[in-house]
Amino acid sequence: MGSVLAGQVRNAIKDYKMIEDGDRIAVGVSGGKDSLALLHVLANQRRYLPVKYELKAFTVALGYDGFDTETIASQCKAMDVPYEVINTHIKEVVFDVRKESNPCSLCANMRRGALNDTLQKQGFNKVALGHNKDDLLETFLMSMFYEGRLNTFSPVTYLSNKNIYAIRPLAYSYEKDVRYYININKLITVTNPCTVDGKTTRSDIRQLIRTMSLQNPHYRANLFGVIKRNHISNW
Numbered sequence: 001m002g003s004v005l006a007g008q009v010r011n012a013i014k015d016y017k018m019i020e021d022g023d024r025i026a027v028g029v030s031g032g033k034d035s036l037a038l039l040h041v042l043a044n045q046r047r048y049l050p051v052k053y054e055l056k057a058f059t060v061a062l063g064y065d066g067f068d069t070e071t072i073a074s075q076c077k078a079m080d081v082p083y084e085v086i087n088t089h090i091k092e093v094v095f096d097v098r099k100e101s102n103p104c105s106l107c108a109n110m111r112r113g114a115l116n117d118t119l120q121k122q123g124f125n126k127v128a129l130g131h132n133k134d135d136l137l138e139t140f141l142m143s144m145f146y147e148g149r150l151n152t153f154s155p156v157t158y159l160s161n162k163n164i165y166a167i168r169p170l171a172y173s174y175e176k177d178v179r180y181y182i183n184i185n186k187l188i189t190v191t192n193p194c195t196v197d198g199k200t201t202r203s204d205i206r207q208l209i210r211t212m213s214l215q216n217p218h219y220r221a222n223l224f225g226v227i228k229r230n231h232i233s234n235w
Helices: 003-015 033-045 070-078 090-097 104-122 133-147 175-184 201-215 219-229
Strands: 024-028 054-061 083-087 126-128 156-159 164-167
Touching: 003 033, 003 175, 024 033, 024 104, 033 054, 033 070, 033 175, 054 070, 054 104, 070 083, 083 104, 090 104, 104 126, 104 164, 133 201, 133 219, 201 219
Parallel strands: 024 054, 024 126, 054 083, 126 164
Antiparallel strands: 156 164
């Protein structure tokens, strides 16, 4: 169920040639709605896409006590997708050793590093990430406001040091589409244990977009149009 999101994912995959025959695709699953919805769609699409590909789900555990990976594992089993937890000490390094006042960037870099190192060792050639269309627009505005440049993440990114492609099949899907898909398919999300979750610069930009969208219902579509028409970050 949730054919709208599935259609959006198929279109993104087709438009940017995200998946090819024989791909070994890892899906980074945090337990949040985006990564779970993405995994569920890709698992179902194995029956419909005209290419054959392998899936495996990975969770990078940051080192928080009580983080619920069993709920993720049981849903992966129901989807017939192998699942692995990558245990790390990222929380200890970021908060206890480095005592970062703005920890998100370092944490994200360390998560990516732990995941990509594992994927390289296991021979995966692609990693599917759960960035949705709202994430795309937020990143664009953050880059413009805080870095003074026009940039966002790309639909497909080649990680040359690992020989892995990062793909973003949810790039045509707004957060509301993902939330509906999660609800209609009764997927169970896992609470983010991070103490700074929801207290970031991204959260401020997200609220700005919501406020502007109340004044102009076409605000999000216009932003995406700017990115597409100017081929920013290969869109």
